[in-house]
């Protein structure tokens with residue numbers, strides 16, 4: 520009887536932890552693909568819009584566009600772009616990352632759910648914003664070498680973003696002999712004063728930061744530093760950072776998980792320094808840095824570097840700069 524009861528419960532909500540069962544975790548053993556349009560590559564992000572009725576995922580691709588998923592019958596369609604010099608003729612479907620300074624190369628997205636504004640981190644064009652109908656985004660802060668991540672504070676409206684380096688850009692990371700440095704930064708853009716402040720210096724490559732839902736801290740991954748720090752925004756430790764997770768392989772974007780106070784990070788085997796970690800994976804952890812779950816994506820992503828693991832309605836959307844699809848893992 521008890522078993523039957525538990526089975527029923529797990530059918531209703533397979534991924535929820537019940538207080539009287541140890542943990543019922545999603546296994547994410549089912550898989551499907553959201554294919555990009557023919558010839559398009561590099562979906563490094565997966566963002567959803569809206570609170571109750573959600574749209575997406577929206578993603579950023581190598582040819583400089585931000586695309587929106589409209590379901591399996593239509594697929595991905597154009598939504599926005601970042602470079603004022605971009606033309607569809609010149610840029611659509613290019614896979615050459617060296618065209619980024621002309622076509623744009625958006626890497627990260629973060630929606631402000633109340634206004635519907637979409638904040639964009641573009642490797643070459645800095646921090647931008649675009650309205651609910653998309654089109655050409657407006658630059659808010661530029662002049663950075665390599666902007667990598669962005670996250671909106673849902674409480675204050677401030678925007679947190681990262682630059683990976685003051686010396687190298689996205690193109691350099693795949694050039695022979697490339698050596699990462701520790702000149703990355705965490706920055707804040709205040710939409711009321713339009714001012715940018717530097718919060719952290721000396722980061723070893725920027726991944727995608729994320730602000731906690733309650734606005735008390737920002738999690739800051741260091742792609743080459745193999746760690747995730749917690750930068751306090753309020754309280755006695757405000758404006759200081761502490762290391763939350765160490766020795767995690769090339770952490771890219773950190774995203775908020777479905778449950779309050781939990782996060783996902785996209786980890787990869789990496790190239791340099793190469794971690795003793797053989798598969799791309801998603802790791803779920805809590806505000807104290809306790810690892811709760813570890814999901815391998817090796818079967819579909821092999822040894823590729825992944826950029827994002829985004830949880831939405833119990834599914835995991837996995838993006839990579841090195842594929843032509845977003846992977847969806849579910850139960």
Ligand SMILES: *[C@@H]1O[C@H](CO)[C@@H](O)[C@H](O)[C@H]1NC(C)=O
Nearest residue numbers: 617686687688690691692694
């Ligand atoms: C980065 O790559 C660009 C384009 O190939 C090149 O002009 C620049 O010198 C490189 N910078 C470094 C630091 O290697």
Ligand SMILES: *[C@@H]1O[C@H](CO)[C@@H](O)[C@H](O)[C@H]1NC(C)=O
Nearest residue numbers: 767796797800802810813814
């Ligand atoms: C995830 O699991 C793999 C395989 O069991 C292990 O090698 C790796 O260290 C784990 N990662 C974390 C962050 O716990």
Ligand SMILES: *[C@@H]1O[C@H](CO)[C@@H](O)[C@H](O)[C@H]1NC(C)=O
Nearest residue numbers: 788789790793821822823824
């Ligand atoms: C990934 O695997 C391919 C072949 O399976 C191999 O050629 C390549 O060197 C591997 N990449 C890394 C970073 O290990």
